Amino acid sequence: MLFDFGNYYIEPIAANDAWKLCDFVVSNAERLKRYFPKTLEQNLNPTLSQVFVDKKIKQYSGKEEFLFKLKEKENRTIIGLVYIKETDWNNKRAELAYCIGYQHEGKGYITQSIKALSAYAFEHLGLLSLQIIAHKTNLGSVKVARNNGYTWQKTLPKEHTPPGEEALDMELYVLSKQKTR
Template sequence: MTEESQFEIALLNAEDAKALHLLLKEDNDAFKEYFPITLSKNTSLSATKKYIALKEKEAANKTDFTFAIHTIIHPEIAGLVILKDLDFENNEVELAYCLSPRFQGRGWITQAVSQIVDFAFLNHQISIFKIITHKTNTKSIAVAEHSGFVWHSTLEKEFKPEGKEAQDMELYILKK
């Protein structure tokens, strides 16, 4: 079996509530620093259901798209890929992604990012893709580079983790 056949990507939907809640609960520490808003909106199963309903509305309105990375062998959600801050006037979007530490090192997130870039390009004519990451997040930088993104600039004080000072972040761009 190839790596590509071990997961599939689909827009987050109501049936994903239990699996998403479990992912965020089990891997809370892994997502706490760079996905605090997502974690804060998924503190209970009912909160996760509301979060998913909001994500479904955003997808219907074409403002944001949140995709779940589903494992195939043992069905669960391994991570998320999010298209956010869509700007149809300038044909650009930012990508964010997270993956449970249990599934890292398999190339899944790189493959998922490439598939989502293709989705946005083919279905929404998006041609400029951004990934914003911290310079110490070497795994995220590797995903960006393996997906064809190129470092563009440092964004000063771009991100403020909970309880910490604002951090400079690195901007990677892919143009189609």
């Protein structure tokens, strides 16, 4: 267990998480299809989820990408995900991306998780700058970024293309290590 928050905890994705990850993704498919289409399509059944989990474990050990699960203690179900991705070791920066299950939205779990994982990225991974990229209408995501000290930098034109939609302009929020001290 990496972080314990009482009723839930955060830890890296593990080999035995495929079924629970599949359950999380399928039950939240409508929420994930716009901003997490690749995660959704790679976890539509337990077999696909096992391939996905195995890949993420390899990426984690290779320090390419880090996938963390938020897991509810009582039912031991996955309630959210946080990625540390697009890791640029030369410039010591990465992007954080996150999602929470519909049953747990608005409870502060993601805000608390991003705070903890931002500190983890700075202190344990040696990163100096973290980014969150969110659409301006995704008010929950924008709030998470702002509540954790990430500051708006600029609009990224046509940064993300959801399935079946035109490319969207996205907002870039940044947190630098010196701001966390």
